[in-house]
Amino acid sequence: MSMGMKANGWLANALPRLDAGQDIVLVTVTATKGSSPRDHGSQMLVTTTGIWQTIGGGALEFDVMARARKMLASDDDEWQRQHMTVILGPDMGQCCGGQMSLLLEKFTTKQAGALAALAQQDHHGHMLAHPLESGVPLTLQSAQPSFDEAVFMAPAMPRQTSLFIYGAGHVSRALIPRLDGLEFDIFLVDIEAARFADDLGDNVQKLLAKTPEKIALRAPQGAVHLVMTHSHSLDEAICLQLLMRGDFAYLGLIGSKSKRARFAKRLAAAGVSPAMLDQLVCPIGISEINGKSPAHVALSIAADLAIWQQLREDAEQRVNEA
Numbered sequence: 001m002s003m004g005m006k007a008n009g010w011l012a013n014a015l016p017r018l019d020a021g022q023d024i025v026l027v028t029v030t031a032t033k034g035s036s037p038r039d040h041g042s043q044m045l046v047t048t049t050g051i052w053q054t055i056g057g058g059a060l061e062f063d064v065m066a067r068a069r070k071m072l073a074s075d076d077d078e079w080q081r082q083h084m085t086v087i088l089g090p091d092m093g094q095c096c097g098g099q100m101s102l103l104l105e106k107f108t109t110k111q112a113g114a115l116a117a118l119a120q121q122d123h124h125g126h127m128l129a130h131p132l133e134s135g136v137p138l139t140l141q142s143a144q145p146s147f148d149e150a151v152f153m154a155p156a157m158p159r160q161t162s163l164f165i166y167g168a169g170h171v172s173r174a175l176i177p178r179l180d181g182l183e184f185d186i187f188l189v190d191i192e193a194a195r196f197a198d199d200l201g202d203n204v205q206k207l208l209a210k211t212p213e214k215i216a217l218r219a220p221q222g223a224v225h226l227v228m229t230h231s232h233s234l235d236e237a238i239c240l241q242l243l244m245r246g247d248f249a250y251l252g253l254i255g256s257k258s259k260r261a262r263f264a265k266r267l268a269a270a271g272v273s274p275a276m277l278d279q280l281v282c283p284i285g286i287s288e289i290n291g292k293s294p295a296h297v298a299l300s301i302a303a304d305l306a307i308w309q310q311l312r313e314d315a316e317q318r319v320n321e322a
Helices: 009-019 058-073 109-121 170-178 212-218 232-245 257-269 294-321
Strands: 024-033 043-046 080-087 099-107 161-166 184-190 204-208 224-227 250-253
Touching: 009 024, 009 043, 009 109, 024 058, 043 058, 058 080, 058 099, 099 109, 161 170, 161 212, 161 232, 170 184, 170 294, 184 212, 212 232, 224 232, 232 250, 232 257, 250 257, 250 294
Parallel strands: 161 184, 161 224, 184 204, 224 250
Antiparallel strands: 024 043, 024 099, 080 099
């Protein structure tokens, strides 16, 4: 069983467009200062007819789209790059008052093979750094001589966090679409193939496992885990494995306060320390959304994860600024 990654994020959206003969411009926020509508690493794709994602909307985005479409109108089919820095004042229709640096990169069908190779090289889920951050080039072997002769710098990709969802039931089916845009690489784990929905999207990988706790054992460090299987005993086995490892970023267990109390007692008897038990989030979700339907529960969980992400990013930013 492989935990290999499919192309995700901008690559997953760019490759089909290039395969269809559409040129694209990738817009990446390479740096921010002060208040800005999107964070460093945020990305947007621009084609002649549409966009994917956003860098913040308003006059800034319209200006960037106009620049991108001017690049698309060019007959030059080589890899093109433009870098710009903007002040987010009233003249840009942004009241943030900060500053953003943006990189615009035009890709054509001529570079499709190299980008596909980039997606394959990233199959282990290691995000490739942007040259403006690291200065480290990535050389890709390509059938196109003009592209092969240059050193290809991997475009910035937002940090992707591995998210393991144990249980492919109704809540998982309702949750996965609500995680779009939260920059998770999602692995959906279940013991029966019939439990998986037919279409889970491009950013979800199915993991069929008779013993899901082994997936928990092999998951990468710093992953997010949501435990919501059909079986309390299976939930407990997964939680025990993760709590004994202790190197997860977030561990959420679906259920009530009474379920948490029962689990805490049994997990403590199995050797889990009180400090680790404090890391078990149960119930999951935010209290403001307390409906019982799968849609309400899924929305509550997604909101909780978005808040958790923001708190983590704020903490990291404070450390970096210290």
